[in-house]
Amino acid sequence: MNMRQNRDSRADLRQIPAVSRILQEAEVQSAIAEHGRELVVTCARDVLNRLRERIRRGEPVAVDAGSVAGQVLEEVYRWRHRTLRQAINATGVVLHTGLGRAVLAESAKRAIAEVASGHSMLEIDRETGERGDRIDHVRDLLCRLTGAEDATVVNNNAGAVLLAVTVLAQGREVIISRGQLVEIGGAFRMPDIIAQSGARLVEVGTTNRTRLSDYERAITGDTALLLRCHPSNFRIVGFVEEVCAQELAELAHRYNLPVLDDVGSGCLVNTEQFGLEHEPTLQESISAGCDVVTCSGDKLLGGPQAGIILGKKPIIEAIRRHPLHRALRVDKLTLAGLEATLRLYLNMDQALREIPVLRALAMPAEQIRRRAQRLKRRLQSSLPADRATVRLRPGVSQVGGGSLPGQELSTTLVCVRPLRASAQQMAHALRWHEPAVFVRIEQDEVVIDPRTLLEHELEAVVTALLSAGESC
Numbered sequence: 001m002n003m004r005q006n007r008d009s010r011a012d013l014r015q016i017p018a019v020s021r022i023l024q025e026a027e028v029q030s031a032i033a034e035h036g037r038e039l040v041v042t043c044a045r046d047v048l049n050r051l052r053e054r055i056r057r058g059e060p061v062a063v064d065a066g067s068v069a070g071q072v073l074e075e076v077y078r079w080r081h082r083t084l085r086q087a088i089n090a091t092g093v094v095l096h097t098g099l100g101r102a103v104l105a106e107s108a109k110r111a112i113a114e115v116a117s118g119h120s121m122l123e124i125d126r127e128t129g130e131r132g133d134r135i136d137h138v139r140d141l142l143c144r145l146t147g148a149e150d151a152t153v154v155n156n157n158a159g160a161v162l163l164a165v166t167v168l169a170q171g172r173e174v175i176i177s178r179g180q181l182v183e184i185g186g187a188f189r190m191p192d193i194i195a196q197s198g199a200r201l202v203e204v205g206t207t208n209r210t211r212l213s214d215y216e217r218a219i220t221g222d223t224a225l226l227l228r229c230h231p232s233n234f235r236i237v238g239f240v241e242e243v244c245a246q247e248l249a250e251l252a253h254r255y256n257l258p259v260l261d262d263v264g265s266g267c268l269v270n271t272e273q274f275g276l277e278h279e280p281t282l283q284e285s286i287s288a289g290c291d292v293v294t295c296s297g298d299k300l301l302g303g304p305q306a307g308i309i310l311g312k313k314p315i316i317e318a319i320r321r322h323p324l325h326r327a328l329r330v331d332k333l334t335l336a337g338l339e340a341t342l343r344l345y346l347n348m349d350q351a352l353r354e355i356p357v358l359r360a361l362a363m364p365a366e367q368i369r370r371r372a373q374r375l376k377r378r379l380q381s382s383l384p385a386d387r388a389t390v391r392l393r394p395g396v397s398q399v400g401g402g403s404l405p406g407q408e409l410s411t412t413l414v415c416v417r418p419l420r421a422s423a424q425q426m427a428h429a430l431r432w433h434e435p436a437v438f439v440r441i442e443q444d445e446v447v448i449d450p451r452t453l454l455e456h457e458l459e460a461v462v463t464a465l466l467s468a469g470e471s472c
């Protein structure tokens with residue numbers, strides 16, 4: 001810093017108003033009335049400290065009480081405004097982990113609101129008034145829907161696998177195919193989970209081919225578990241071979257060993273009806289003879305985040321007694337949402353109609369096209385032609401969320417090309433709209449896939465695009 005800047009900075013530092021002066025401003029006074037004195041004073045100090053920093057760095061800053069007060073109000077707003085807020089998913093990725101995976105069914109939403117708003121019968125036996133078990137709300141349902149003998153639920157599927165491997169194989173060997181040593185997003189790595197459980201990983205086969213004989217040769221007196229993991233988020237094509245659940249279970253049982261099948265997506269329906277490939281279902285895994293089956297609650301199952309563990313009674317009982325089961329305990333809001341979602345599956349037609357994940361997968365091409373045309377009409381009638389062009393084109397939606405990788409569903413995309421700004425700038429404006437809208441960008445166009453929009457969000461998307469179109 002040279003001498004001149006140094007002198008100027010000192011001059012400016014002296015002009016910075018005192019906290020007490022800022023607090024006298026009328027709008028700061030009303031902020032105190034609304035948000036409390038302590039927060040507003042802290043924010044004022046923070047703003048003033050940042051101004052001093054900027055002056056020391058020689059940056060030009062406004063230091064009059066009015067503009068400082070404005071910054072203080074912004075700071076107060078930032079602290080008081082929720083950031084975990086609603087977002088509109090126009091990306092066409094049905095299970096978008098960044099956007100919270102599965103949207104819940106109305107009945108699940110109502111159940112969560114009800115349980116959140118008062119006391120609930122979470123762990124109490126209505127008949128006797130004695131302490132009950134929170135898992136009882138979903139245990140019979142899970143067994144009925146999947147054919148499992150017993151079931152429990154924890155926080156998420158990563159926790160479910162960690163818990164099951166710990167209970168079944170701590171201090172001993174777990175055999176897994178090299179083709180299934182997967183990483184699922186967010187640092188779920190099968191080898192790390194096995195290490196964390198205190199079990200020893202024994203890899204068999206190769207990345208693309210593993211045979212039953214590979215497993216059999218690896219079995220020793222120290223083997224505790226054969227582990228299968230559904231490669232949810234990638235595909236190997238070509239010269240590929242894996243052992244199916246049934247064959248693996250038969251082999252394991254000949255050696256008196258259990259099989260754990262981590263199926264991932266928790267699918268209860270046949271995905272071929274949506275024009276997708278077959279995704280392994282929970283029922284199939286149970287009837288193949290797997291001793292323990294785990295999955296997520298918030299993928300294809302369409303419920304809240306949870307880790308579902310199904311299986312043979314003695315194993316599930318041991319899992320439920322383990323301290324990790326308590327450490328990974330599922331909370332009451334999750335259970336309320338999961339129970340309501342599972343009850344929908346007792347009537348499969350209702351599940352397909354009311355579970356948003358399934359509805360999005362099942363959405364007829366004609367309905368998507370009508371939505372796309374409606375969006376295009378609304379945009380073209382309001383967006384000035386010199387601001388943006390709007391066109392429709394055929395495209396693809398994705399299942400996402402580590403389910404059915406590489407498989408695509410045909411859709412009709414609405415493509416908006418801003419003429420005075422980049423697509424990135426428009427997408428940024430859409431993200432800062434209330435409610436925030438998330439889109440795809442392709443070939444410098446903002447791309448909207450109507451498949452993942454909820455019916456009531458169509459108008460909000462139009463409003464957001466119009467306002468983004470004006471500001472871009």
Ligand SMILES: *Cc1c(COP(=O)(O)O)cnc(C)c1O
Pocket residue numbers: 156157158159184188229230231232233262263264265295296297306307401402
């Ligand atoms: C998604 C997935 C997981 C992780 O599940 P979370 O519920 O996100 O913890 C684990 N295994 C498989 C096979 C998965 O697909």
